[in-house]
Amino acid sequence: MPEKLTPMIQSFILHFGEMGSRWGINRTVGQMYALLVLSKEPLCADDITEALGISRSNVSMGLKELISWELVKLQHRPGERKEFYSAPGDVWDIAKTLIEQRRKREIDPTLSTLRNLLIETPANDEEAYAQQRMREMHELIEMLTLWTQEIQRLDSAQLGKLLKLGNSIGKVLDMKDRLLGSSKKESTK
Amino acid sequence: MPEKLTPMIQSFILHFGEMGSRWGINRTVGQMYALLVLSKEPLCADDITEALGISRSNVSMGLKELISWELVKLQHRPGERKEFYSAPGDVWDIAKTLIEQRRKREIDPTLSTLRNLLIETPANDEEAYAQQRMREMHELIEMLTLWTQEIQRLDSAQLGKLLKLGNSIGKVLDMKDRLLGSSKKESTK
DNA sequence: CTGAATTTTCAGTATATTCTGAAATTACAG
């Protein structure tokens, strides 16, 4: 469908369309975002319409969704009515936004549901067991959320350093282990 | 639709059905899994059919999917033709399987696509820029994958200790910072 | 203000996904 996109850029867009559809976002919106991420200059709705070969109205709705995810920024040019859209220039910023939004939309409501079910008094053994599983689940999700929140506080530069250092994560966890006085004696591979 | 499920268990099942549908898994399969997770004893297909009020064939297909995700284990009882299904008893095992499977199904293919596009020689400035974004993206995904893989190596008990210690993750990251000689001077809140 | 350029909305259509019942297949107790 796309018109003047190079094969390389097309492949990328198609792949992330498919990926998007595996997450909440739908295929077309995923493609729109992929296009925006790859383009240096902000694009207007018509640019997207043409590049992806989809209807103008579909683009309008897609952009609305991307904006609600805070993944896309709207810009105006002086003396121009037209609106231009762009994705953050920093990939880590994008990832942080994605994580944050999914937390708000999925994790938080889940934790809230679990808490509500946990304050009820179990009516029988079956419910007592069920509540135990829910409790474990709540604990786990809360902890993983904490971790990701800590990681999200790193800025792109810090993350870059971490990356360059290779997989020293093992070392950090070992350190953590020592801090915790872990019983299991297993080195990092 | 469900018959003899208590309201508490119903709520849980409904919520995780919705959640499942936001991920690759569909609503009904999500409900089936929620039911299995909450039940102490393994269930047979007919139990699920009855509890959720869906067709027997739907249950059969759903179970097939859950098995392909390795989220559910099949068991036989001596002298019984019937098959019984159960979810792991440990929530962390479940989470690890989910993470692992999503990595295989989504992350790995994405990294592979990115690598293929990165070995091409950019035909023009536009492609050169696009490749740069792809490179950053590849780096980031690879690093985050490494982190999660390290975390996945922890067993349930280690994770439990981590949890009980509260959010000491900040401290570890600070430690890491010092190790890296971070420039930014910001304490853990 | 005005009106042309632009964006948004939405009802209807197209597409994709999920679900079902009936038929085919499989597995195993006897």
Added chain:
DNA sequence: CTGTAATTTCAGAATATACTGAAAATTCAG
């Protein structure tokens, strides 16, 4: 083996999601 209890398959129906074009609403240059 055989018969039956169980599971699986699959074509078609039901449902849900995505997409479009036309019409309405909005915005701002002049």
